[in-house]
Amino acid sequence: MNTRAAALGFLILLTSCAVNPATGEREFMLVSESQEISMGREADPSVTQSYGLVDDPELQAYVSDLGTRLAEASERPQLPWSFKVVDDPIVNAFALPGGFIYVTRGILAHFESEAELAGVLGHEIGHVTARHSASQMSRQQIQQIGVGVGMIVSEGFRQYGGVAVAGLQLLNLSYSRGDESEADRLGLRYIARLGYDADAMIGVFEMLGQASGGRAGSLPEWQMTHPLPENREAAMREEIAATGVSRDGTVRRDEYLDMIDGIVFGDNPRAGYFEGPRFLHPELAFELTFPTGWQTVNQRAIVAAIAPAEDAVVMLSVSEEGEDPGTAIRTFLGGSGVQGGPVSESASDGIEVARADFEATTEDGTLAGEVAFIRYGELTYRMVGYSTPSRWPGYAPSVEATISSFARVTDPDVLGVQPLRL
Known part of the structure; x- marks a missing residue:
């Protein structure tokens, strides 16, 4: 050979x-x-x-x-x-x-x-x-x-x-x-x-x-x-x-x-910013809090936090505009290699949530985690947190708390924040 x-x-x-x-x-x-x-x-x-x-x-x-x-x-x-x-x-x-x-x-x-x-x-x-x-x-x-x-x-x-x-x-x-x-x-x-x-x-x-x-x-x-x-x-x-x-x-x-002249200089807080583990998005008027001590990432397509041991992650991204959370989560759970638990649905303060535990089979093993689809305003967001099955029980409470922390922003100082410009 x-x-x-x-x-x-x-x-x-x-x-x-x-x-x-x-x-x-x-x-x-x-x-x-x-x-x-x-x-x-x-x-x-x-x-x-x-x-x-x-x-x-x-x-x-x-x-x-x-x-x-x-x-x-x-x-x-x-x-x-x-x-x-x-x-x-x-x-x-x-x-x-x-x-x-x-x-x-x-x-x-x-x-x-x-x-x-x-x-x-x-x-x-x-x-x-x-x-x-x-x-x-x-x-x-x-x-x-x-x-x-x-x-x-x-x-x-x-x-x-x-x-x-x-x-x-x-x-x-x-x-x-x-x-x-x-x-x-x-x-x-x-x-x-x-x-x-x-x-x-x-x-x-x-x-x-x-x-x-x-x-x-x-x-x-x-x-x-x-x-x-x-x-x-x-x-x-x-x-x-x-x-x-x-x-x-x-x-x-x-x-x-x-x-x-007038180009944004430095980070643009209108596109979301962190205050410690707390993430605020003035343009979309929402906030959520990631686990303390996790490394955070803020990119245009995804906001995420990675556990210190780099063996767990929780991430937020946009799913589809106006997509129904219940339909979206059932589509996710019906995906190839994905097995899901019971779906929990709730609605409060204009925020609709559908969430469930899951396991996903990959080419290198199995992942265990929780997924949630959240409709707020004109968008539906997808939150996914996961780790290996053996370590997931230790991370599950932190991921659950992060998903539950998704909330409306009403603070005028946050909603009105503006970037620096040349």
């Missing part, structure tokens, strides 16, 4: 070399361009759902137009390029295979000009044109020849947990430092082709260095797998000198600052 796998791997290595469109170099590649595009298209809805988009059509069009012009100046203008601003306060930018690129409102708030935004978009375009994600995936595929990969939770149950897994796994593919340096050089190439000031790339690295406070351990998310900003800055100065690109090109500082 091992001999056959090794022989197969060697054959693949011999027959799977392709010319990198951005660098002109031959490299090992198992992923075709059509596969890249398919993966990006399939993953894009998961990214959009998980992060959410900034509700500013003018800003979205501005970033999309700039990104499209840069992409058209690249070696792969034929890709279905897409550029979106996601509603996340973290300083971050990332790309999916096939030309799907995202920048956070957090990073936009730190740029000083359109040229700096162009530099970061150019960097992400460089990852796509140089096929860095596809290259990483090809390496993983060759390593997995003859090796079976199991799933932790069955797909039938995972969808009820409210976790968008498909596609987001692509975001976990880390680039090498060589990839990052290459993307920096390609980003410089693309902004120079559009006449932007090359020094904008240096400005980006200076900003990232300031955001990290000069400490490698506190780098923004976008920087965690990148060379240190000061090293990138030095390398970029050398690249600018070697290529002779313009250091007196387009900057568009005033136009950019006008475009981001």
Whole structure:
């Protein structure tokens, strides 16, 4: 078996070399361009759902137009390029295979000009044109020849947990430092082709260095797998000198600052926030309290808490608009591999609840927990808490209390809270 796998791997290595469109170099590649595009298209809805988009059509069009012009100046203008601003306060930018690129409102708030935004978009375009994600995936595929990969939770149950897994796994593919340096050089190439000031790339690295406070351990998310900003800055100065690109090109500082004027800065409390274990959502006017001491998570599609031992979780997500809780819970309990106990239904203060204990069979074992569907306002929410059957009895009271804590918010100070804006 091992001999056959090794022989197969060697054959693949011999027959799977392709010319990198951005660098002109031959490299090992198992992923075709059509596969890249398919993966990006399939993953894009998961990214959009998980992060959410900034509700500013003018800003979205501005970033999309700039990104499209840069992409058209690249070696792969034929890709279905897409550029979106996601509603996340973290300083971050990332790309999916096939030309799907995202920048956070957090990073936009730190740029000083359109040229700096162009530099970061150019960097992400460089990852796509140089096929860095596809290259990483090809390496993983060759390593997995003859090796079976199991799933932790069955797909039938995972969808009820409210976790968008498909596609987001692509975001976990880390680039090498060589990839990052290459993307920096390609980003410089693309902004120079559009006449932007090359020094904008240096400005980006200076900003990232300031955001990290000069400490490698506190780098923004976008920087965690990148060379240190000061090293990138030095390398970029050398690249600018070697290529002779313009250091007196387009900057568009005033136009950019006008475009981001009023953008939300930092966390947006209107989308929900924590006060200790208590979660409050001003926009939807509800609150609930998670178990004390659990690690909390607040994302657009899900709010959750994880036990200190990481062996139990309770999470809240939106089910369906206007869905009847009784119907919803019976659909859940009738799912593949799910066995449910008696359903309890109640209504109070405009809140309808249907809840039940359950066990769910997965490919790696059995989970035990409690599920509740809660209709409040125009939405129906789904709360699921679970652990292993042996540990569930110890966690059940905490999960039950969390579900029971779902309540209407009436405090005008909470309902009226507003985010900081530039």
